[in-house]
Amino acid sequence: MSTITKKEARDGIFPSSDVMLDLKDLKKVYPTPKGDYVVLEDLNLQIKKEEFVTIIGHSGCGKTTMLSMIAGLNPISGGSISVLSKHIKGPGPDRGVIFQSPSLMPWMTSLQNVMLGVNQVFPDATKKEREDVAKYYLQKVGLEDAFYKKASELSQGMQQRVGIARAFAIKPKVLLLDEPFGMLDSLTRGELQDILIEIWNKEKITAVMITHDVDEAIFLADRVVMMTSGPSAKIGDVLDINFERPRTRKSVLEHDDYYTYRKHLIDFLEH
């Protein structure tokens, strides 16, 4: 078990050419009627290329705030965020987002929902090529029979599958996920975790995912990032997960380190 202090994470145990996402001295202040509320302060985190990072922390500590800042949907109050050493300017398709609620356009079919992004990112491709991309990813998430179904007619789990397809189909460099499976039953959640890992593994992109579920955090991640409770939340601890990939749920559960990892995370959350 190896942990990295926040200083190390900040100053780079990784060569800078390996860094995909770099958060430096990040700060977020929400003005409230009772004065400014500092949610995040001095938050430093580096995430490597092709890494899968999960983030856990108490409810209300500022996880969504941090993720939406990376997505460019929420202005930064201080510090900086860069992707491949470039400061981000607002949202963009290099950072795909999967929201907690599927956020599909309910009046569109699954295919149209995915096409909405694909059309944006590959404007020079022919319609056929773009449709093939969209269909490829829909098929990857197991929706080959639901291309032409209205999003409003799909179950929650199927909608989130479309959300995953939409996010991957725009070929982002970084995929940001905010408790994407929080609203699903455990069976569906397991299926979608497998699908997510499979596509992530194939596409070689960087993933940052918020979760409340310690087991999910361990099963999916290369590193689990723990955030301290707010106000002025920062990175409290980072845990490397050294399981080999591809992982199966069974092999992870049977691994000797599993309970050590789990205890580490729970100890952190209970303090």
Place this chain on the structure above:
Amino acid sequence: MKASLTLGKVTNFLGLGFFITLKDLFTGKLEKEEFKNFLRKTIVPLVSILLFIGLWHLGAKSLYNIEAKFKIEKALQDQGQVAADALKTCMVSGESSCQPNTLPSPSQVWNSFQSLLRDHNIISADKAAFIEKTAAMNEKRVAAGKAAIVYTGRPSFVDQVFTSLQTVFAGFLLALLIAVPLGIFIGLSPNLKSAFNWFIQIFKPVSPVVWYLLVFMIVKTLLIGSTEDSSFTISFISVGLCSMWATLVNTAMGVSTVDKDYINVAKVLKLGTFQKIFKVVLPSSLPLIFTGLKITLSVAWMVLIAIELLAQSPGLGLFVWEEFQNGANDSNAKIIVAMFAIGIIGFLLDRLMLMIQNWVSFDKTDAI
């Protein structure tokens, strides 16, 4: 199977769902627990309609008696016993010229309705004959570069209804073309919103009569020197301006309250303004826009009568006004026929809008 299913849907849309229940009753398909439902949906409305007609009949009768008594007493005082007796026998005989003028009874209204239909058939036949007769001559006239002779006879009641529908649709279209785009702009821009807010608040409650006068002032000047009859133009513009507010307010509201998640998706995908409006904002505000359009259409139909009456433009409003002025013995009954026509058409228009709304809108549960 499929056909009866869609039939069921259509009748349900029209609020005539009880027809299906009625059919089930006769084909013996009705379950016992459905019987209560059947009572509520079929028997209760039928009973209430009969009750309404009965009350109306009794009310009309007592009004008739009051009026008759007064008339006879007046005749007695002014002209003596002989005249009074003559009037009495005349009334009892049912002779129409001496009937008291009051609220017509249901049967009188029904008779007037039928006579209006007969009148329509006569006029239509007349018109068809005229067209046939002038066809050859008109062909020559057109070939010679002269204007064709058109039928200028009196319009029938049914013609008036169609004229009114034309006016209302023209007004509705105008309202739609102004209010929807304007509503989108207002909804998208907080600045425009505050610029237009006072404007909307002030003009929304203005009454149809005032709108008519305003439009009249402007159109009269604009069309100065033109020999065209401007009454149609004036009335449809007034109807449009009067009725567009609900659509304007609802569109602006729909556009400014699009789900934040959708906006975030649009931002992440970096959709252009055009794409954002047409692929995200508009579809998601369609339910509210349609609610507005529905109100607009019913308001348009409601104010139409008053405006036609003022504008002296042909249609149901003018029909009512002329019958009122006319004061013939069956004028009152004709006015009541017009009232029912207005009510029923208004109801059908509302249902039509609901059907279109259900058809275009993504959220099937949202309508009504």
